[in-house]
Structures are given as structure tokens and as C-alpha cells.
Amino acid sequence: MARPPQSVEELIRIYGPTLKYVPPGGWTQSALHAEDKLVKTHCCFCGQQCGIQLRVRHNEVIGFEPWEEFPFNRGMLCPKGVKRYLQGSHPDRLLDPLIRTESGFRKASWDEALQTTAIRLKEIQDRNGADSVAVLGGASLISEKSYLLGKFARIALGTRHIDYNGRLCMVSAGTAYKLALGVDRNPNPWSDIPQAQVVIVAGSNVAECFPITTDYLWRMRDNGGKLIVVDPRRTPITRNADLYLPVKPGMDTALFAGILHVVLREGLEDREFIEHYTTGFDAVADYVKQWDPLRTAEATGVSPQAIEKAALWFGSAENAMALHARGVEHHSHGVENVLSIINLCLATGNIGRPGAGPNMITGQGNGQGGREHGQKCDQLPGQRHIEDPAAREYVAKVWGVDPDSLPHAGLSAMEILEAIHRGEIKGLLSICFNPLVSLPDAGYIREALNKLEFFGVIDFFLSETAHHADVVLAGSLQEEEEGIVCSGEGRVIKINKAVDPPGNARGDSRIIVDLARHLGKGDYFKFPSTREIFNELRVASKGGTADYFGVTWERLEKEMGLFWPVPSEDHPGTPRLFEGGHFKHPDGKAHFLVAEVRPGGDPLDPDYPLYLTTGRVVSQFLSGTQTRRIGPLVDQNPEPRVEIHPELAAKHGIANGDLVTVTSRRASVTLPALVVRTIRPDTVFIPYHWPGRKSANNLTHRTLDPRSKIPEYKCSACRIAKAETPAGMKPNGELNVLGGR
Amino acid sequence: MHGYEFYVDPSRCIGCESCVNACGECGTHRGVSMIHLDFIDREWTTASTPMVCMHCEDPACAQSCPADAIKKGEDGVVRSALKPRCIACSNCALACPFGVPKVKIEMELMMKCDMCYDRTSVGLRPMCATVCPSQALMYVTPAEAARLRRDRPVNTFHFGSQEVKTKVFMYLPQGSDALDVDVVKDMWRPEE
Numbered sequence: 001m002a003r004p005p006q007s008v009e010e011l012i013r014i015y016g017p018t019l020k021y022v023p024p025g026g027w028t029q030s031a032l033h034a035e036d037k038l039v040k041t042h043c044c045f046c047g048q049q050c051g052i053q054l055r056v057r058h059n060e061v062i063g064f065e066p067w068e069e070f071p072f073n074r075g076m077l078c079p080k081g082v083k084r085y086l087q088g089s090h091p092d093r094l095l096d097p098l099i100r101t102e103s104g105f106r107k108a109s110w111d112e113a114l115q116t117t118a119i120r121l122k123e124i125q126d127r128n129g130a131d132s133v134a135v136l137g138g139a140s141l142i143s144e145k146s147y148l149l150g151k152f153a154r155i156a157l158g159t160r161h162i163d164y165n166g167r168l169c170m171v172s173a174g175t176a177y178k179l180a181l182g183v184d185r186n187p188n189p190w191s192d193i194p195q196a197q198v199v200i201v202a203g204s205n206v207a208e209c210f211p212i213t214t215d216y217l218w219r220m221r222d223n224g225g226k227l228i229v230v231d232p233r234r235t236p237i238t239r240n241a242d243l244y245l246p247v248k249p250g251m252d253t254a255l256f257a258g259i260l261h262v263v264l265r266e267g268l269e270d271r272e273f274i275e276h277y278t279t280g281f282d283a284v285a286d287y288v289k290q291w292d293p294l295r296t297a298e299a300t301g302v303s304p305q306a307i308e309k310a311a312l313w314f315g316s317a318e319n320a321m322a323l324h325a326r327g328v329e330h331h332s333h334g335v336e337n338v339l340s341i342i343n344l345c346l347a348t349g350n351i352g353r354p355g356a357g358p359n360m361i362t363g364q365g366n367g368q369g370g371r372e373h374g375q376k377c378d379q380l381p382g383q384r385h386i387e388d389p390a391a392r393e394y395v396a397k398v399w400g401v402d403p404d405s406l407p408h409a410g411l412s413a414m415e416i417l418e419a420i421h422r423g424e425i426k427g428l429l430s431i432c433f434n435p436l437v438s439l440p441d442a443g444y445i446r447e448a449l450n451k452l453e454f455f456g457v458i459d460f461f462l463s464e465t466a467h468h469a470d471v472v473l474a475g476s477l478q479e480e481e482e483g484i485v486c487s488g489e490g491r492v493i494k495i496n497k498a499v500d501p502p503g504n505a506r507g508d509s510r511i512i513v514d515l516a517r518h519l520g521k522g523d524y525f526k527f528p529s530t531r532e533i534f535n536e537l538r539v540a541s542k543g544g545t546a547d548y549f550g551v552t553w554e555r556l557e558k559e560m561g562l563f564w565p566v567p568s569e570d571h572p573g574t575p576r577l578f579e580g581g582h583f584k585h586p587d588g589k590a591h592f593l594v595a596e597v598r599p600g601g602d603p604l605d606p607d608y609p610l611y612l613t614t615g616r617v618v619s620q621f622l623s624g625t626q627t628r629r630i631g632p633l634v635d636q637n638p639e640p641r642v643e644i645h646p647e648l649a650a651k652h653g654i655a656n657g658d659l660v661t662v663t664s665r666r667a668s669v670t671l672p673a674l675v676v677r678t679i680r681p682d683t684v685f686i687p688y689h690w691p692g693r694k695s696a697n698n699l700t701h702r703t704l705d706p707r708s709k710i711p712e713y714k715c716s717a718c719r720i721a722k723a724e725t726p727a728g729m730k731p732n733g734e735l736n737v738l739g740g741r
Numbered sequence: 742m743h744g745y746e747f748y749v750d751p752s753r754c755i756g757c758e759s760c761v762n763a764c765g766e767c768g769t770h771r772g773v774s775m776i777h778l779d780f781i782d783r784e785w786t787t788a789s790t791p792m793v794c795m796h797c798e799d800p801a802c803a804q805s806c807p808a809d810a811i812k813k814g815e816d817g818v819v820r821s822a823l824k825p826r827c828i829a830c831s832n833c834a835l836a837c838p839f840g841v842p843k844v845k846i847e848m849e850l851m852m853k854c855d856m857c858y859d860r861t862s863v864g865l866r867p868m869c870a871t872v873c874p875s876q877a878l879m880y881v882t883p884a885e886a887a888r889l890r891r892d893r894p895v896n897t898f899h900f901g902s903q904e905v906k907t908k909v910f911m912y913l914p915q916g917s918d919a920l921d922v923d924v925v926k927d928m929w930r931p932e933e
Contacts, residue, residue, distance in 0.1 A: 077872040207875070222891050236788075306929075619758065676785075
């Protein structure tokens with residue numbers, strides 16, 4: 001039973017989050033002494049993967065210096081990037097492996113920790129079969145680690161259940177792009193954005209989640225382009241939007257059907273492109289006939305005039321782009337939402353040219369690269385499908401195993417937790433994933449974790465999920481191993497090692513290799529360093545969709561990254577996909593697919609009459625395992641607040657700062673109100689970075705998109721009520737509840 | 742950096758506080774951020790605005806300083822108060838028409854933005870303008886600014902009858918009608 005050995009308060013006292021403000025050596029010393037070296041690398045956080053130089057002194061990261069030569073961000077950084085260096089030399093850092101006892105975690109030797117993990121996982125598999133153990137990975141890991149983890153699960157453990165937290169990020173986008181265009185990669189480099197005449201940003205709080213993209217949008221407007229923002233909230237980029245469409249949560253498919261309806265009614269479609277380069281147009285055109293502006297307005301809450309205007313602008317532009325992120329993807333019909341955007345671009349011929357195309361904005365640091373090389377439940381390296389016999393044969397040959405011995409497709413991340421809850425999966429090894437904060441219906445996730453017979457965690461801090469671990473293997477930060485990631489642009493870039501792991505902590509790749517050896521499969525994992533892993537990855541991806549064979553670490557540094565596919569060492573890379581109308585399906589064409597408007601999984605009713613939508617704030621990243629330990633970032637947003645429109649607040653007698661209880665069909669959460677006119681009155685918003693009683697994911701539901709298996713974070717039913725401020729608590733709503741920071 | 746000028750465009754600001762965090766990373770005053778970032782009125786809008794020292798031609802802070810602690814260099818950059826001279830009287834903070842100087846009582850010192858003198862003197866751009874993700878803060882040559890932006894930069898300000906000329910430029914928004922920022926104004930609701 002993987003229950004935390006101590007109370008949450010006690011675990012927080014020992015393992016944090018502790019807020020770190022000051023660099024190693026203090027402010028004065030660090031300013032006086034020059035660094036030993038400046039390491040050119042990339043930010044550890046989001047999919048923008050900004051170039052940054054880390055200042056290193058005495059094997060510690062003491063600060064940063066902007067890296068102006070890296071073309072994507074040219075020195076620009078968001079506050080997370082500026083303060084990322086404070087995750088190093090952190091008092092909460094795990095310096096030794098830990099083993100759970102009755103009264104708490106104790107330090108253990110590596111031999112004991114690795115041996116225990118291997119023996120316990122093996123025992124479970126011997127009793128219950130290979131698939132009774134699962135592996136969960138993360139999209140912040142460098143590609144070498146993701147590749148290694150996929151191989152580890154399939155060869156060292158022989159389980160088919162390996163998936164990763166990118167499953168809760170943007171898989172519905174990846175699925176839709178594969179279905180429509182034959183490849184899971186965003187089509188355009190970001191340098192295309194300023195060349196567009198119209199850019200739609202749908203369901204993306206660019207200013208807070210991808211701040212660097214803001215400059216690209218503003219440059220597009222300075223060039224005379226128009227910005228259209230689709231969001232239930234007026235996020236900061238909306239301050240300069242030329243048109244704002246306040247869509248009702250969950251109604252994106254209808255909105256884009258309505259826009260396409262007007263485009264076709266006005267004859268703004270690109271007939272020649274449709275005829276030569278696509279299939280399936282007629283069915284889509286037929287479907288959107290019913291979505292006239294008035295009906296669309298009724299469904300979406302966007303005015304018919306605004307729908308007409310968006311359609312005319314997008315349809316008339318010479319080059320138009322549609323950027324989208326989690327706002328349209330986090331739905332039980334996330335694939336349809338994205339398909340509806342792709343359909344609009346295909347119908348207007350906006351793809352495969354500078355400044356034209358649908359584009360997904362990748363969320364996690366290696367969100368793109370982390371899903372290409374084998375930690376996804378249905379994929380083998382090179383974005384090959386695991387059920388494709390040719391792919392199995394090729395990869396099995398690279399790995400030196402019998403193709404028949406390779407496990408088949410396994411369960412997705414959320415389904416793995418459900419299988420644990422049902423008792424089918426009994427052992428779990430997890431790295432770089434904090435499902436207790438990041439998966440929906442946190443109460444259910446906690447029950448599942450408690451049921452595990454064995455839970456092994458590789459991590460650098462003791463996350464809330466790791467509280468449940470039997471063994472914690474003290475792993476490494478991004479700046480402690482050398483390798484590659486693929487940014488949201490599709491640009492493969494080089495991550496350079498700045499420092500060694502502190503204390504007895506070890507590089508993640510070494511931990512996984514050692515674990516494979518303890519499982520008796522060391523012969524398949526002869527990797528002295530990440531370089532050898534990378535070289536095997538290159539070969540394993542060769543000939544696949546995401547072909548990295550021509551990528552070398554040296555080229556990446558020299559050429560400031562390479563856009564895949566890069567099939568050979570003399571290949572220049574592929575910054576823009578689909579040029580000349582060449583799509584990646586066997587027929588070479590793009591496929592229109594009908595995106596039907598479907599209801600979500602947690603419908604409103606009189607008891608739960610409001611939409612709850614969740615998302616992020618600029619100073620925190622995902623489940624906050626790193627950013628909730630960095631003082632200045634916490635000070636910027638000390639706790640989550642519930643955004644409520646004044647119309648709705650007035651109905652409930654709620655003033656700014658009052659405590660509000662938000663209740664869904666699963667749980668209640670009480671937080672201070674942020675009363676703002678920048679949100680629809682039928683919708684409330686809570687950022688999700690916090691654990692325990694402050695966790696927005698106590699409220700969200702487990703409905704998955706049937707094809708992509710992404711959870712529906714962006715649309716739950718809820719009600720609100722003013723909560724009494726408990727005696728002794730500050731009236732301004734500052735809360736210090738369990739599981740605080 | 743010779744030939745470079747500092748430009749502020751409040752309309753581009755997204756309130757991310759990158760500048761606030763980065764300012765405190767500058768070598769000469771590491772740990773102390775001197776930039777201002779204000780949310781205009783969060784109930785009504787997400788609009789925010791950053792404020793650096795405007796480096797006035799005839800700086801009111803220096804004029805009002807009884808200790809002669811605030812000096813302007815030949816480069817036009819108005820420096821932070823000189824530590825040996827400053828008496829932390831706050832005259833400068835009261836006199837500045839832009840509300841820039843911060844008086845650190847615990848240090849008995851006025852501190853303000855000195856346009857990253859330590860960085861620009863060695864060919865590095867100011868920290869805030871380098872990192873700013875929306876380039877609401879920009880440090881480029883005037884020719885580059887003209888190429889990049891369609892708005893017009895100004896450096897003359899009228900406070901009542903007093904005219905203040907500054908080294909730093911501010912972009913003014915293009916002529917626009919009244920701005921509605923309430924989501925309800927954009928929503929469509931069936932006739933009731």
C-alpha cells in the first residue's frame with residue numbers, strides 16, 4: 001500500500017517546497033565573482049525552449065546571462081526563464097535515494113534502492129504477468145531519456161504499459177495532425193508568424209504560457225496583420241487583439257464550423273488547392289452548412305457579426321495562420337476541435353507557405369521530442385506505430401531482440417491510473433510526472449496511488465506524488481545531463497550539461513541503465529553516456545516519420561538546431577512542412593475530416609450551472625514541482641484565485657478577495673476570488689499548479705477524448721458560493737491551508 | 742552602447758514581470774529590482790505597463806536633491822544616487838514626474854534604473870530590454886526602431902505647463918476610439 005509514511009505537513013517540513021530566493025554565494029558574492037563558465041543551453045520549462053546561458057561557478061549554477069544569438073528568442077526570457085537557475089543548489093534537492101519506512105523516508109545506498117526496485121517490480125510481474133507493471137515518463141526529459149525509457153519498459157520490464165505526461169498536454173493536437181496531415185509536428189517555424197496577414201490564436205493564453213510568442217504576434221501586427229483571439233477569457237494578448245471571440249467553453253468545434261460556413265458561403269475557399277491537394281472536402285462542406293452564423297452564435301456565445309468578420313478576414317488573407325493550444329485541445333472532443341481548425345486552413349489553402357498554416361503551440365519543454373521516440377504507449381522511435389509490422393521488425397533489429405518479443409500498444413497515462421485503481425496494474429515506476437497535481441479528479445488519483453503494491457519514483461525533488469513512493473531514486477535536473485530536445489517549432493536543439501548532480505544524486509539516464517542491469521537486461525543497455533543513447537536513437541529513428549538520422553550534437557550547436565526530418569548528415573533539415581502541397585499520407589494528400597460538434601463529459605445542469613475551466617499563470621509551470629520552490633515566482637502568484645465576472649460575483653454577494661467555494665460533481669475547493677471583467681460570466685477559472693486543498697484538479701473530471709485519450713480539463717460543470725472567512729484568517733483571503741505552497 | 746536608444750511601448754506589455762525579475766539580476770545591484778510594473782485596473786483589464794527611468798534632459802530628481810547626489814553623465818544617463826552623498830530624504834522620489842526613484846530606507850539610499858550602465862558600457866543591452874518577451878521594452882538603434890514599429894516614438898511630455906524632454910522614448914498608441922474591455926460587450930446573447 002503506497003500511502004505517504006507521514007502527514008503532508010511533516011513531509012513538507014522535511015522535503016519542501018522551500019522558497020529559494022538567493023543564488024549560491026549570496027547576492028553580493030555572486031556579483032563580485034565572475035563565473036567559471038557560461039554554458040549555452042535552453043530553459044528547462046516550456047516548449048518554446050528559449051536559448052539561455054547559465055553562469056556556473058564551482059559546479060553550481062549561480063545565475064544566467066541572456067543568449068542573444070539564439071534565433072528563436074534572441075535573448076528574450078519569461079520570468080520562469082529568468083529565475084530558473086534558482087532550482088539548482090536548492091535545499092529541497094534529493095541528494096540520496098530514499099526508502100519508505102513506517103515512520104518516514106530513510107536514506108539508502110544506490111545498490112539497496114536499485115535492487116529493491118528491481119526485485120519488487122519483478123515479484124509483481126512474476127505473480128501477475130508482465131503487464132501488471134507500468135512506467136510513466138515525462139515530456140520535460142531530454143529525448144535520450146525518453147528513448148531510453150521506452151526501450152527500458154519494453155525490453156527490461158517487458159510491459160506494454162508505458163506512457164507519459166504529454167498525454168495530458170497536447171495529444172489531441174498530435175492525433176488530429178496525424179489524421180489530417182499524416183504527421184505529428186507543427187508545420188511552420190515561428191519566423192513565419194510575422195509574415196501572416198491574419199493570425200487566429202485559439203485557446204492559448206500566449207502571454208502567460210508562451211510569453212516569447214507574444215513578440216511574434218506583435219511583430220505580425222506591426223507588419224499590418226490582424227490578430228483574432230478565441231478564448232472565454234480576455235487574456236493579456238487580447239489587449240491588442242483586432243477581434244476577440246469570447247467562445248463558450250467546449251464550443252470551439254461549433255465556432256470553427258461557423259467560420260468555415262461563412263468562408264464557403266462567401267466563396268472564399270481555395271478551390272484549386274482543395275482539388276489538387278486534399279480529399280474529403282465535400283463531407284466537411286456539407287456538415288458546416290447547418291452552422292450558419294446565428295446557430296453558431298447561439299451555441300458559442302460569439303456574435304454573428306464577429307463570426308462573419310473572422311471568416312472574412314481569414315478567408316480573404318493571402319496568408320493566414322491559426323495557432324492553438326490547450327484551450328481547444330483539453331476536451332473530450334479535443335481532436336474534433338483541432339480538426340475544425342485544420343479544416344479551415346485547408347479550405348482556404350493556408351498551409352505549406354511562409355505565414356500560412358495551422359500550428360500547435362507545444363506545452364512542455366520536450367513536448368514534441370518526448371513523444372517521438374518511444375515513451376508513448378503506441379509508438380516506437382521515429383514516430384513509428386507500434387502495431388506496424390515493418391516498424392516492429394526494424395526497431396527490434398536495432399535493439400537486437402525478436403520482433404515478436406516487443407510488447408504491443410499499452411494504456412495511456414490516465415488509463416494506467418484507472419487500471420491501478422481497478423487493481424490490474426500493481427507496480428509503477430514513474431519519472432518526471434506529478435499526476436497527483438496534474439491529472440484530473442485528484443481524489444481518485446490519490447486512491448489509485450494508495451493501492452499500488454510498489455511505487456518507484458525517479459525525481460530530483462520529492463513531489464506530492466512521490467510522497468506515495470516506496471523507493472525514490474534521486475535523479476537529475478535538466479542542466480545535469482547532455483542531450484537534445486525538440487522545441488515546439490519542430491527544431492531539434494542541444495541541451496548542454498552545466499553541472500554534475502549534487503550529493504549522491506545521479507543522472508536519470510544512468511539510473512535507468514542501472515535499473516535495467518538489476519533486472520538482468522544490462523546487455524541491451526550498454527550506454528556509458530547519453531551520447532551513445534543519442535547515436536542509437538538516430539539509427540532507431542532512421543526511415544521513420546521523425547527521422548533524426550542526420551542530426552548530430554555537433555551540427556545542432558553549429559546550426560542553432562535542425563528541424564526534423566533530417567534523413568542524412570548533408571540534409572539541411574525541414575523548417576516548413578508540406579511545401580508544394582506534399583502531405584505525409586500514403587496518397588500524398590491532406591485529408592479533410594468532418595469535425596462533428598459533440599457535448600462534453602461533464603454537462604451543466606441546474607445544480608452545476610457554471611463552466612469551470614483551468615489553466616496556468618505566468619510565473620508557475622505545470623504541477624509546480626520546480627516553480628513552487630522558487631521564491632520570486634511564488635511571490636508573483638502566491639496561490640490560486642478563482643476568476644469570476646462581476647455580474648456573477650454580484651449574484652452571490654462576492655467581492656474581490658472573498659473566499660469562494662467552487663463545487664463540482666467530485667469535490668469542493670475554497671479559494672479567494674479575483675473579480676474581473678475579463679472572463680465570461682457563465683465561466684470561472686482556476687489555475688492548476690497547486691496541490692492538496694488548493695488543487696483545481698480536485699474538481700475536474702476524468703472523461704477522455706476517445707481517440708487521443710486527453711482529459712477534459714477545460715470544461716467541467718460547477719457551482720459557486722461565498723464561503724465564510726474562518727476566524728483568524730485575513731479578510732483579504734490569504735489562505736494557508738494544508739498542502740500550501 | 743553608442744547609437745542605441747531605449748524605447749517603452751506600454752501597449753505591448755503583458756504583465757509577466759520578466760523585467761522585474763531580470764532587473765534584480767544585474768551585477769551592480771543584484772538582488773534589488775528597480776523597475777516598476779503596474780497593472781492598470783485588474784478588474785477591468787489585463788493591461789499593464791512597465792516604467793523605467795526616462796533619463797530626463799533636465800532631471801527633476803537631480804535638481805531637487807539637497808545633497809547633490811544624483812549625476813547625469815555625458816551619455817545622458819541619469820545615475821542612481823551616489824552612496825556617500827545620498828541622505829535618503831526622498832526629495833527625488835517626490836519630484837520625479839514619472840514616479841521612478843525608489844528610496845531604500847534600510848540602505849539609506851535612493852536607487853533607480855541607470856539603464857544598465859554596467860552592461861551597456863561593455864556592449865551588452867540592458868537586462869530588462871533584453872529579456873522582455875513582448876519587447877514592450879526595447880533597446881535598439883533609431884533606424885531599427887523605425888523599421889520594426891509602425892507607432893511613433895515620442896520623448897516630450899507635458900505635465901501641466903511644464904515640458905519634460907527625456908532620453909528614453911515612449912510609444913503612443915495609434916488613434917483609437919473608446920476601448921471596451923468587458924467580455925459582456927463582445928458576447929452574444931439571445932434577445933430576452
